[in-house]
Amino acid sequence: MTNALDHIQKMSPYALADMTAPSGIDLISLSQNESLRPPSPAVLKATTESLSNSSQYPDSDWTDLRIALSGLHNIPSDQILCGTGSLDLISCLARVFSGPERSILAPEHAYPFFKTAAQMANARFDTAPENNGSVCVDALLTAVKPDTSIVFVANPANPTGTRIPKSDLQRLRSNLRPDIILVIDEAYGEFSDPLGERCWDMLNSDNCIVLRTFSKAYSMAGFRIGWGLFPDRIAGEVRKVMNPNNVTLAAQTAALAAVRDQPYMQQTCQITTTLRDQTMRTLTEAGFDVLPSVTNFLxxxxxxxxxxxxxxAALRAHGIFLRRQQGAGLPYALRMTIGPEPETQTAIAHLERWMQETPK
Ligand SMILES: Cc1ncc(COP(=O)(O)O)c(C=O)c1O
Known part of the structure; x- marks a missing residue:
């Protein structure tokens, strides 16, 4: 039998959240940074109506969605690519621009899928130290090697929830070698947009990419749709490795309806950030060390x-699943998604109880 390529045999599968609740106990999952509410009613209506056309292939160029995103963000529609979630775009980028004898660089506590994408592409994965959970531009610049091909930075970052100012990203871009591609992953960008900093204009440098997703603030993780803004040169190469017809008709229809229903998404962000800040205060008062976050998790x-x-373990015994973070180099931390209010309050109550019962 033919064996898998060496680098595939050596890699571990990407570790998704463990969801096995003790028998007879209802699962409360605060482990995958999903939205605390369902997709907008307009999304559900449009998607349901589109299902009867599912005997046909979807638009392989995502035309209507690209035009809607272009109008919303004031960006060129022909530089947008859509993926089966932004994971799809991350792994395509790694395959196209990295590989053997090239390397990928990311912050020390970066989103673990960046490492998986490097491993899938058979590229070396390097990391640079952070400053107390925040991306450090100087450390990234120092960690650049002659074979560095891509730098991935999530901003806001997962799992730390912190954000660096656009001026830092601009400094990173202008001090990186021009042949290195900087990928700014803004999966949680909508939660921090009120801070007023958007990075679309960084694409003027022709070696920068901004990624976004419908999985978080738009409450559509199950649809599997993400997108990004790519310089022409890069978009052309990435398209060659993307599966044709990668985004289902239902997902394209849903995303289009979601883009048109901005008030719903904005309200989701507002409900989430209010509950997040309350949770942060309560946990801090209870004695927990919680990093300030601009996302939908702590x-x-x-x-x-x-x-x-x-x-x-204490929370899992009650069916409440947060997420351990050893994959991001934080074995001493748990990440808690801000879920629906009742579930979040239940988790807080169990954390408080654990704190009271645990010797200092
Ligand atoms: C930083 C970051 N990027 C990308 C993704 C993947 O998102 P998608 O559902 O669009 O594949 C996630 C999901 O948790 C994430 O946290």
Whole structure:
């Protein structure tokens, strides 16, 4: 039998959240940074209506959606590519621009899929230290190697929830070698847009990409649709490795309806950030060390790995699943998605109880 390529045999599969609840207990998942509410009613209506056309292939160029995104963000529609989630675009980029004898660089506590994408492409994965959970531009610049091909930065970052100012990203871009591609992954961008900094104009440099997704603020993780703004040169190459017809008709229809229903998405962000800030205050008052976040999740840091494991186990016993972060180099931390209010309050109550019952 033919064996898998060496680099595939050596890699571990991407670790998704473990969702096995103790038997007889209802699962409360605050582990995947999904939205706290369902997709907008307009999305559900449009998608349902589109299903009867599903005997046909979808538009392989995502035309209507690109035009709507172009209008919304004031960006050129012909530089937009859509993927089966932004994961699809991340792995396409790694395959096209990295590989053996090239490397990918990311911050120390970066979203673990960047490493998986490097491994799938058989590229080396390098990391640069962070400053207390924030991306450090100087450390990234110092960590650049002659074979660095891509730098991935999520902003806001997952799992830390922190954000660096656009001026730092601009400094990173202008001090990186021009042949290195900078990918700014804004999966949580809508939650922090009120800060008023958008990065679309960074594409003027021709070696910068901005990615977004419908999975988070638009409440559409199950549809699997993400997108990005790409310089022409890069878009042309990435298209060659993308599966044709990668985004289903239902997902394209849903995304188009979601873009047209901005008030719903904005309200989701507002409900989420209000509950996030309340949760942050309550957990901090209860004695937890929580990083300030501009996303739909919080990173809770424990004194050591054993305590993080113990808190995780105590919550899991009640069917409440947060997410351990050893994959991001944070074995002493748990990430908590801000879920629907009742589930979030239940998790807070169990965390408070764990804190009271745990010797200092
Ligand atoms: C930083 C970051 N990028 C990308 C993704 C993947 O998003 P999608 O559902 O669009 O594939 C996630 C999902 O959690 C994420 O946290």
């Amino acid at each position: 990173l809770i840091q424990f004194a050591n790995t054993a305590k993080a494991k113990a808190a995780d």
